Amino acid sequence: MTQALEGFLQALAAGLLIGAVYGLMCVGLGLIFGVMRVINFAHGDFMMLGMYAVFYLFTAFGIQAAFGNTVGPFVAILLAGPLLAVFGYAIHLALISRVSGTRTASLEGEGHYAQLILTLGIALVLQNGGLIVFGSVLASIRTPLSSSAWELGPFFDISIFINRARGVDAILSLVTMTLLTLLITRSRLGKSLRAAADNPTAATYMGIDVDRAHRIAFALGTGITAVAGGLLATNYPFHPFVGLEYVIVMYAGVVLGGMGSIIGAFWGGMTIGLVQQMSTLVLPTQLQNAAIFVVFLLIIFFRPQGFFGRMVERT
Amino acid sequence: MQASRSLLPVVVFAVLYAAVSLTVTNSYYQLVLTLVPVWAIFGLSWNLLSGYTGLISFGHAAFFGIGAYATALGQIYFDLPPWVSIPIAALLGGIAGLAIGFPTFRLQGHYFALAMLAYPLAILYVFEWLGFQEITLPIKRESPIAYMQFGDPRIYTLLALAMLFGTILLTQLIERSRFGMALLAIKQNEAAAEAAGINTLAWKLRAIALSGAIAGAIGGFYAVVLLVVTPQSVFGMLVSAQALTVAMFGGVGTVWGPVIGSVILIPLAEILNAEAGSRLPGIQGVIFGLAIICVILLAPEGLFWKIRDLLRKRPVLSAPASRTAHDPSVVIALPSRAVSRDRSSEPADVILEVRHLSRSFGGLKAVQDVSFRLRRNDILGIIGPNGAGKTTLFNLLNGFLLPDAGEVLIDGRDMSGRKPHELCEAGIGRTFQIMRPFLRMSISDNVVVGAYVRAKNDTEAGKLAADAIARVGLSEIAGRLAGELTTKELRLMELARALAGQPRILLLDETLAGLGHDEANEVVTVIQRLARDGMTIAVIEHTMQAMVRLVDSFLVLDHGAVIVEGEPEAVTRDARVIEAYLGKKWVAYAPH
Numbered sequence: 015m016t017q018a019l020e021g022f023l024q025a026l027a028a029g030l031l032i033g034a035v036y037g038l039m040c041v042g043l044g045l046i047f048g049v050m051r052v053i054n055f056a057h058g059d060f061m062m063l064g065m066y067a068v069f070y071l072f073t074a075f076g077i078q079a080a081f082g083n084t085v086g087p088f089v090a091i092l093l094a095g096p097l098l099a100v101f102g103y104a105i106h107l108a109l110i111s112r113v114s115g116t117r118t119a120s121l122e123g124e125g126h127y128a129q130l131i132l133t134l135g136i137a138l139v140l141q142n143g144g145l146i147v148f149g150s151v152l153a154s155i156r157t158p159l160s161s162s163a164w165e166l167g168p169f170f171d172i173s174i175f176i177n178r179a180r181g182v183d184a185i186l187s188l189v190t191m192t193l194l195t196l197l198i199t200r201s202r203l204g205k206s207l208r209a210a211a212d213n214p215t216a217a218t219y220m221g222i223d224v225d226r227a228h229r230i231a232f233a234l235g236t237g238i239t240a241v242a243g244g245l246l247a248t249n250y251p252f253h254p255f256v257g258l259e260y261v262i263v264m265y266a267g268v269v270l271g272g273m274g275s276i277i278g279a280f281w282g283g284m285t286i287g288l289v290q291q292m293s294t295l296v297l298p299t300q301l302q303n304a305a306i307f308v309v310f311l312l313i314i315f316f317r318p319q320g321f322f323g324r325m326v327e328r329t
Numbered sequence: 330m331q332a333s334r335s336l337l338p339v340v341v342f343a344v345l346y347a348a349v350s351l352t353v354t355n356s357y358y359q360l361v362l363t364l365v366p367v368w369a370i371f372g373l374s375w376n377l378l379s380g381y382t383g384l385i386s387f388g389h390a391a392f393f394g395i396g397a398y399a400t401a402l403g404q405i406y407f408d409l410p411p412w413v414s415i416p417i418a419a420l421l422g423g424i425a426g427l428a429i430g431f432p433t434f435r436l437q438g439h440y441f442a443l444a445m446l447a448y449p450l451a452i453l454y455v456f457e458w459l460g461f462q463e464i465t466l467p468i469k470r471e472s473p474i475a476y477m478q479f480g481d482p483r484i485y486t487l488l489a490l491a492m493l494f495g496t497i498l499l500t501q502l503i504e505r506s507r508f509g510m511a512l513l514a515i516k517q518n519e520a521a522a523e524a525a526g527i528n529t530l531a532w533k534l535r536a537i538a539l540s541g542a543i544a545g546a547i548g549g550f551y552a553v554v555l556l557v558v559t560p561q562s563v564f565g566m567l568v569s570a571q572a573l574t575v576a577m578f579g580g581v582g583t584v585w586g587p588v589i590g591s592v593i594l595i596p597l598a599e600i601l602n603a604e605a606g607s608r609l610p611g612i613q614g615v616i617f618g619l620a621i622i623c624v625i626l627l628a629p630e631g632l633f634w635k636i637r638d639l640l641r642k643r644p645v646l647s648a649p650a651s652r653t654a655h656d657p658s659v660v661i662a663l664p665s666r667a668v669s670r671d672r673s674s675e676p677a678d679v680i681l682e683v684r685h686l687s688r689s690f691g692g693l694k695a696v697q698d699v700s701f702r703l704r705r706n707d708i709l710g711i712i713g714p715n716g717a718g719k720t721t722l723f724n725l726l727n728g729f730l731l732p733d734a735g736e737v738l739i740d741g742r743d744m745s746g747r748k749p750h751e752l753c754e755a756g757i758g759r760t761f762q763i764m765r766p767f768l769r770m771s772i773s774d775n776v777v778v779g780a781y782v783r784a785k786n787d788t789e790a791g792k793l794a795a796d797a798i799a800r801v802g803l804s805e806i807a808g809r810l811a812g813e814l815t816t817k818e819l820r821l822m823e824l825a826r827a828l829a830g831q832p833r834i835l836l837l838d839e840t841l842a843g844l845g846h847d848e849a850n851e852v853v854t855v856i857q858r859l860a861r862d863g864m865t866i867a868v869i870e871h872t873m874q875a876m877v878r879l880v881d882s883f884l885v886l887d888h889g890a891v892i893v894e895g896e897p898e899a900v901t902r903d904a905r906v907i908e909a910y911l912g913k914k915w916v917a918y919a920p921h
Contacts, residue, residue: 053439112626128629130385131577134570135621142614150610254611258566262450265443273439300458307451314444315432 020172025291027166027174033287034184035245037280038191039260040267042239044279045194047268049211049231052114053126055133057239057264058257059140060098064240065247065256066144067094069153087157088186091244095237102236106229109136114228137257144254154251155244183245190241191280194234198276207231211274239264262303266310285309335501342588343494350486359482360554361599365591366489367551368575370496372587374543375572377500378536380582381509383516384434388445389572391429391452392422392541394564396548398456401464401558404476411477415549422545423538430537434530437519446569453564466556477553485554492550493588496543500584503539507781507790512536514778516582517767524727524761526753526782526830544572574617578624580633589632594620634769680705680865681726681834686735686745688725695721697889699735703834708860709867710880710897714909718889719869720762723836726867727759728752739834753782758832760823762839762869768812772803772822775811779829790829797828800862801855817848821855828859835859837868841875849875877901885909 043057071090072078078086113128160179167173198204209217210227218224243260246252267286271278286306293305350362375389396418403414433444469476479485503509511532514522522529552558562568572587579590594617601613628635681703688696696718703709711719724730726737728749737745739755747755758779767775776794784790798807801821806814811822820840827835837856841849853875860866870876876883876897883900885893887909893900900906 051439053442109622109626113629126385127577127581128625131573131621132625134574135618135625138614138618138621140618142611142618145611146609146615262446262566265446269440269443298458301454304451304454304458307447307454310447311444311451314436314440314447 016171020174021295023172023174025295026288027176028180029288029291030284031176031180031184031287032291033284034187035180035242035283036263036267036287037283038187038245039239039242040264040271040279040283040286041191041194041276042235042237042242043264044235044268044271044273044276044282045231045238046235048274048276048279049207050114050228052110052129053133054110055130055261056137056140056257057133057235058259058261059137059144060102060236060257061239061243061260062144062252062254062257063101063140064094064098064243065252066148066153067097067240068244068247069155071097072155083157084159087155087244087248088182090155091186091241094244095241098240099233099237103229103233105136105236106232110232111225111229141255141257148254150253152251152253153247155247157248160249177249179248183248187242187245190238194238195277203230263306266306269310270313336498339494339497339501343490346490347487350490351483353483356482357603359486361596363482363485363489363554364599365595366486366493367547367554368571368595369588369591370489370493370547371544371572372575372579372591373493373496373500373584374540374547376576376581376584376587377503377543378540379573380576380586381504381512381516382533382536384533385442385573386445387442387566387569387573388429388448389540389544390449390564390566390568391445392425392544393548393551393568393572394449394452394456394560395425396422396545397552397558397563398461398464399545400549401466401552402461404466405464410472410475411549411553412475415546415553418549419542419546422548423542425545426537426539426541427534429541430534434533434537446566449564449569450566453560456560456564461558461560463557463559466552466558468556489550489554492547497584497588499543504584505787507784507787508532508535510774510778510781513582513767513770518761520729520749521761522778523749524729524753524759525779525826526750527778528748528750574621577631578621580631583631583633586631586633593632678705679703680740681867682736682738682741683726684736684738686722686725686737687733688721688730689733694889696725696732699886699889699891701884701891701894703865703867705865706860706863707865707882708856708880710876710883711867711869711886712871712873712876712883712906713886713892717886717909719886720838721889722886723759723838723867723869726752726836727757750782753830753832756831756833757836758827758830758834759836760820760827760838760840762842766811766814766819766822769810771808771810772798772814772818772825773807775822776825776829779826782830793831794825794829797825800828800859801825815848816843817852820844820852824852824855833865835864835866837866837870839869839871841870853879873901 039061042061043054046052046054046057068087068090071093072087077090077093080086081089109132110129113132157179159182160177162178163175164178164181165173165175198207206217206222206227207230209220209222210224210231214224217227246260263283263286267283268279269282270285271280271282286309289306289309290302293302297305346366350359353359353362371389371393374392375386378384378389379386396415399418399421400409400411400414403409403417404411409417429445429448433441436444469478473479477485477488503512511522511527511529514525514527515529515533519529548563551563555562575590575594576587577590578586578594579588580586597620598613598617601616605612624632679702683702684700686696686699687694699718699722701709711722713719721730725732725745728744728747728751732745735745736743739752739757742755744752744755773791773794776797777790780790780793780797784793795804795807798804801824803818803821803825806818811819814822824837824840840856841852844852856866856868856879868876868880880897882895883893883897884891885900885903885906887905892905892909893903
């Protein structure tokens with residue numbers, strides 16, 4: 015009995031910790047989808063780039079030497095965010111803007127076909143280019159934190175162990191999320207993003223440059239996901255095709271939270287993390303991911319607008 | 330004749346392809362030649378659902394994988410030869426299509442696409458868990474032909490080519506039939522398709538079942554050719570992406586698109602992999618990706634359409650601006666030259682009666698307690714300021730929305746709560762505020778879609794369509810592509826599409842929007858002619874001048890409720906109408 019309870023609490027803690035990072039990951043994608051309505055298939059690969067950016071910043075650019083193994087990775091993560099944001103900005107400027115935003119009015123199906131296949135193309139280039147540049151060997155960012163744990167308790171003979179690296183990851187994820195929320199709700203930039211998302215035509219009439227808003231959302235979304243990727247990289251080894259594994263989790267989270275809702279995407283990612291970890295209690299490990307998809311499908315059928323979304327009907 | 334004309338390129342392609350593949354002796358290149366038709370068929374299967382209906386599936390690997398595993402496991406456990414198990418794989422693929430389609434078609438747009446993504450991946454993990462990480466088809470030396478294990482790899486290519494040939498013919502057959510027309514109609518506007526009498530769910534289910542069956546069969550064949558099946562290689566996301574890629578690269582919604590895409594991309598990828606794969610692993614992916622990016626930027630709908638447009642030398646017009654903003658200064662003119670039609674003086678029979686119809690969205694009462702009667706041969710004008718509930722009323726009448734309360738009686742029968750295609754069969758036709766023509770189809774083809782609700786076969790549908798086109802006066806340009814038409818011609822085409830289903834009651838939603846004065850007059854003349862020929866019409870319009878000449882009576886809505894009903898002369902003088910349109914201070918100027 016005690017053992018079962020301990021297992022449950024341990025899985026709950028693990029789910030909450032990983033869920034916080036998944037949440038941030040989903041927020042990056044949710045921001046892009048919410049503002050632009052573009053399905054970005056390459057988002058997992060942007061995250062992969064973020065992981066490698068952290069890796070090289072940490073090892074090759076002297077951050078390891080300057081800050082040491084404990085703090086160094088997190089410094090690298092904070093630098094990788096803006097770096098990838100610039101990358102996202104450039105990708106949007108050069109490619110995505112050609113098939114989205116105000117230019118898509120004349121395309122059939124509002125250019126969805128074009129957006130899908132374009133991001134699919136970008137994903138292929140990044141994955142395989144990554145294979146050429148980074149090699150197929152698993153990379154990892156080791157910090158002494160990932161092999162030590164905080165012990166909570168014991169309460170009535172039950173102790174919960176929290177991996178220190180995951181704990182710090184979850185805290186940093188929450189901090190980033192809070193900063194982003196403040197940016198979106200309080201700043202002038204955030205207002206223009208929300209306006210562009212809500213009604214692009216009306217926003218244009220109000221003097222908002224919708225294409226610029228899209229570009230900023232794309233950059234911001236890419237940067238946020240890169241940070242989340244970096245946080246994950248302190249615990250999990252990665253390779254150039256890692257994006258494929260996470261892009262599904264991201265979409266599941268975004269849909270769960272309600273497409274277009276940024277805070278919803280965070281809770282969606284959190285749910286995915288919890289489902290993944292809790293399912294280990296009853297299911298074999300291989301079926302963890304199958305459980306995610308089943309939950310995803312159930313939610314999509316019974317509450318397609320997600321937790322926080324709203325349905326908008328137009329004839 | 331049309332059939333033989335489209336058959337010729339297919340035969341030429343098949344013969345050329347067979348000739349080329351028979352000369353190749355290198356077994357690796359022969360494998361590439363086998364894979365080209367395999368992926369082309371898979372692309373065609375995807376195209377059948379997603380290309381024609383516009384519902385993008387990211388999950389076609391589900392059907393492909395089910396087929397591959399059915400064939401492989403069938404041979405391992407039941408000793409089934411592929412000649413038997415591939416048809417079984419097709420059957421299973423079709424059943425999977427129905428099982429997946431039935432719940433998933435309730436979702437729209439992005440939700441559908443993303444839900445489809447989840448199916449193959451969920452199945453993938455289940456197969457891994459079941460312990461089918463890598464299964465190998467046993468070699469059958471004693472009866473190679475029965476087990477499709479040919480010594481000469483060219484036979485695989487010919488077999489694949491034969492399957493491709495069959496799939497192309499099937500797709501062409503569908504493209505030309507009412508099946509294909511129904512799918513295209515769903516793609517342009519699902520709501521409009523329902524309103525035109527098409528049971529969209531039934532057609533979508535047929536499409537996904539057939540698409541799943543083709544994907545299942547080709548998945549089974551793929552397993553036989555490669556002899557090894559792993560969850561990643563048949564259920565993986567890259568498999569679904571392959572179908573999308575060849576179809577979108579080549580051209581969406583055309584039979585040649587996936588074939589072109591496959592013929593170019595598959596050899597390119599395989600050869601790059603063979604030549605440079607050892608030094609630069611993944612080089613084929615990079616080139617592949619770059620090729621896709623370039624094509625999509627230069628020809629966003631695929632190579633086929635780009636080439637066709639170039640050959641036609643006529644740039645297809647971009648979609649007309651869907652709707653111009655309303656002129657805020659609504660002119661309430663007096664009926665100077667009201668054209669009175671010859672109308673029998675005896676009371677005509679009521680064919681549409683609306684009783685206490687209400688519908689609210691959350692707290693907003695969009696339509697409240699609306700009642701009116703429409704007599705045979707009447708023209709009723711429904712007017713009111715923006716947001717008065719006019720379009721919502723139409724949506725209630727043709728079944729897009731369910732009323733919260735009230736009844737809609739057609740010939741005395743309560744039809745409220747029925748689906749749009751059922752109401753269309755009962756005789757309600759409608760046009761839309763926002764036009765969604767299929768730009769690459771001719772006027773005739775656009776209109777034929779509307780005729781299927783009445784027609785028993787394709788010939789009759791063609792006749793009904795031609796008749797409808799004649800009634801709106803577009804016969805001379807019936808062969809033109811919708812993308813080349815003016816707004817007025819598009820409006821008339823929409824009218825013809827509604828007429829093709831031989832409705833008795835026509836609901837026209839802002840048919841004059843975006844038209845100039847003279848153009849509006851032409852359309853008004855057409856509508857008047859329809860009324861003279863016995864059509865009953867309800868029309869929503871903002872331009873009062875045109876309306877006053879057109880209608881027999883007005884129904885004025887404001888905030889969802891009827892404020893006035895009556896003859897045009899009386900209504901235009903009514904103080905409440907002027908107030909609703911122009912505000913209180915103008916009431917003083919109303920002629921008393």
